[in-house]
Amino acid sequence: MYQVIEGIISPVNDSYGKKDLVASHHRVAMAQLALQTSDWIRVDPWESEQAQWMETVKVLRHHHTELLRSSAQREGPDPSKISSASAALPELKLLCGADVLKTFQTPNLWKDEHIREIVEKFGLVCVSRCGHDPKEYIFNSPILRQFQHNIHLAREPIQNEISATYIRKALSQGQSVKYLLPDPVITYIRDHSLYTNDNSQKGKGKAG
Secondary structure, three states: OOOOOOEEEOOOOHHHOOOOOOOHHHHHHHHHHHOOOOOOEEEOOOHHHOOOOOOHHHHHHHHHHHHHHHHHHHHOOOHHHHHHHHHOOOOOOEEEEHHHHHHOOOOOOOOHHHHHHHHHHHOEEEEOOOOOOHHHHHHOOHHHHHOHHHEEEEOOOOOOOOOHHHHHHHHHOOOOOEOOEOHHHHHHHHHOOOOOOOHHHHOOOOOO
């Protein structure tokens, strides 16, 4: 049984190279707007602010180090608290969809040593996706199968197939995304002309 302390959203670096990826300052701003009413999920811009794209495992290492540092600061220097703090050190897990779990099988996409470190040191929380069988992906991967005890499968009682890809496509076609995104995010997208057919240039501008 886990007690969730917080959730971290880490927008990817601009040099990730994904098609239609708007500039990171826009993505950070939209995530912050979307989380205005959340008291446990926060946006961390560290990954997006690096000089270049960083592999997932390196981002996890950074956030894990910061998590342990902040935990130690909260405990303070009192020696009497060391044993209890050590017994409940916070853990960091990668939240992903079953479609991401499948990509671990894609040749030359992930390094085996990175997959091993992610599932052994950190662990995964994998959300179900229509058309994907995470149990099969785990079974077919020697590394995932070895550390399957550290892969937690979250099955949603109500399937939601609305994805970021779907929303971007709808926006590019001029369709309404009302109720799919918070109103402040929709306003931001409109005001900055994001996800239109010519957004590759508009989205890459520097923040004023």
